[in-house]
Amino acid sequence: QLQLVESGGGLVQPGGSLRLSCGASGVTLDSYAIGWFRQAPGKEREGVSCISTTGSYTNYASSVKGRFTISRDNANHTVYLRMNNLKLEDTAVYYCIPLALCTNTGWVPEGSWGQGTQVTVSS
Numbered sequence: 001q002l003q004l005v006e007s008g009g010g011l012v013q014p015g016g017s018l019r020l021s022c023g024a025s026g027v028t029l030d031s032y033a034i035g036w037f038r039q040a041p042g043k044e045r046e047g048v049s050c051i052s053t054t055g056s057y058t059n060y061a062s063s064v065k066g067r068f069t070i071s072r073d074n075a076n077h078t079v080y081l082r083m084n085n086l087k088l089e090d091t092a093v094y095y096c097i098p099l100a101l102c103t104n105t106g107w108v109p110e111g112s113w114g115q116g117t118q119v120t121v122s123s
Contacts, residue, residue, distance in 0.1 A: 034102075
């Protein structure tokens, strides 16, 4: 199964911004819808955002809508998650994964989870 690599996490103050990247060496992503998920300590993994193969459709969890933006550059085989106005509750390990489904009724992963990238929001 396809496994992607996440990067771009770090430590940021509340109100700050980060941009996460998702890709895989030698892999063309443009045939996959991609989702970003996150898992905070002691909590279940939750969906954050997803994007269709062409980027024409995106969806967001209500907790991040208006603050996060998902995008993709198929020419460079990379999917991004721009996170603005970060809050303490955004602290989590963030994962990207190919999706079998990216719609307003559900996001269905179809790959393997990678290592993720840690995002810590702290003052």
